[in-house]
């Protein structure tokens with residue numbers, strides 16, 4: 328039996344995408360498969376920030392913060408069309424758990440850990456804060472700390488990383504392709520794949536295999552190869568709301584610090600305001616395609632109303648919502664979160680089978696590097712760590728961060744080049760519309776799609792569920 332691939336990657340979230348790109352940039356014969364659409368799970372459900380994680384300063388995770396800030400600043404250079412820097416206002420109130428001096432030290436440290444590549448922080452006066460957020464609760468307000476992080480189109484960045492990798496004739500990526508069986512065969516690995524749209528099965532043989540299946544890893548490996556894997560994740564659910572910008576007309580981003588010690592980001596973008604996240608234990612059995620619970624929704628609305636009391640926001644002001652599962656790593660042998668829960672873990676259950684879990688969206692490139700380097704070594708191939716610092720070469724057809732008017736030729740472009748298989752792939756990740764309510768017109772999204780039914784059907788997209 329001979330191997331068709333040097334490497335098969337299971338999972339097409341941002342981590343799998345990053346590994347595919349590293350492999351492709353080094354000329355490997357590589358295949359990536361995802362059970363659903365690329366970037367349709369955790370990697371489209373983040374707070375959409377490339378950041379160091381200001382709150383990890385409190386847990387002294389300085390290495391993680393520093394690495395993340397350097398990656399953030401790298402991607403700001405590499406893909407300025409997919410991410411941009413913006414100010415975050417962290418309001419300071421009398422009697423807050425974090426006093427002003429602590430905030431000043433924290434914000435200084437944050438800039439320091441970026442090698443002073445961050446746009447520098449400053450402390451804003453009450454007047455400045457209220458001029459920017461006139462509806463902010465002024466009771467006990469002392470001012471705000473202002474620091475800079477990046478906002479990213481998470482699903483689009485993952486897709487463009489994949490499109491970049493696919494420029495190599497040796498790289499392939501298949502969405503809606505689930506790994507249903509996994510058999511190690513000495514120096515090789517055999518995988519049985521199921522096309523979940525047409526139920527077609529195929530077997531592939533590879534020299535190496537990497538599981539980049541994020542929060543799904545424990546469940547998947549327990550099913551595929553229980554003798555090789557014991558659970559390492561302590562998954563937690565996080566949800567976000569898109570609020571109608573007309574009802575919360577803010578122009579800058581804010582960080583809320585609720586009484587439970589968490590943080591909630593409020594970020595105006597795409598004609599609406601993104602609010603999140605929650606952090607709750609998972610009750611759902613399957614982690615795919617999760618929905619926000621009414622308790623989480625209320626928690627976010629309550630915190631917004633406390634911060635902007637005159638807004639009186641209700642569920643009618645929610646345009647849409649989404650949820651995802653954090654792939655947090657727990658400490659070996661315990662049920663507790665690891666001290667470095669947000670750093671990633673590379674594990675090698677077999678010499679040619681790797682598993683990567685944990686980490687953050689922001690650090691996907693270094694995660695990919697950590698797991699690909701040993702594969703390159705085993706294949707006796709030279710590895711250049713700097714190759715993935717090149718800009719991405721193939722942009723998606725619709726503009727990021729813009730709710731825009733779409734036309735038939737743009738639709739044709741997307742359907743031809745962007746691996747769309749279902750209506751949801753098209754609407755949510757290629758057009759960048761969290762839901763039909765975000766459509767700008769003319770007319771309705773339904774009308775637009777119906778007018779182009781012939782084109783959609785030509786590309787195998789079914790409009791029955793519209």
Ligand SMILES: Cc1cc2nc3c(=O)[nH]c(=O)nc-3n(C[C@H](O)[C@H](O)[C@H](O)COP(=O)(O)OP(=O)(O)OC[C@H]3O[C@@H](n4cnc5c(N)ncnc54)[C@H](O)[C@@H]3O)c2cc1C
Pocket residue numbers: 337338339340341342343360361362363364365366367368369370371372373374375376377378504505506507539540541542543547564565566604650651652653654685686687688689690
């Ligand atoms: C609420 C929330 C907010 C967050 N905010 C941020 C943030 O602002 N900034 C940041 O840096 N990080 C953030 N994160 C973390 C970040 O989103 C994740 O670390 C990252 O997206 C994980 O990517 P992944 O590729 O590991 O997982 P995923 O994106 O989930 O990808 C795993 C893929 O594996 C596929 N898969 C599963 N089983 C199979 C199978 N049998 N066969 C084939 N494929 C399979 C799935 O379909 C999925 O697409 C946030 C996370 C959450 C939950």
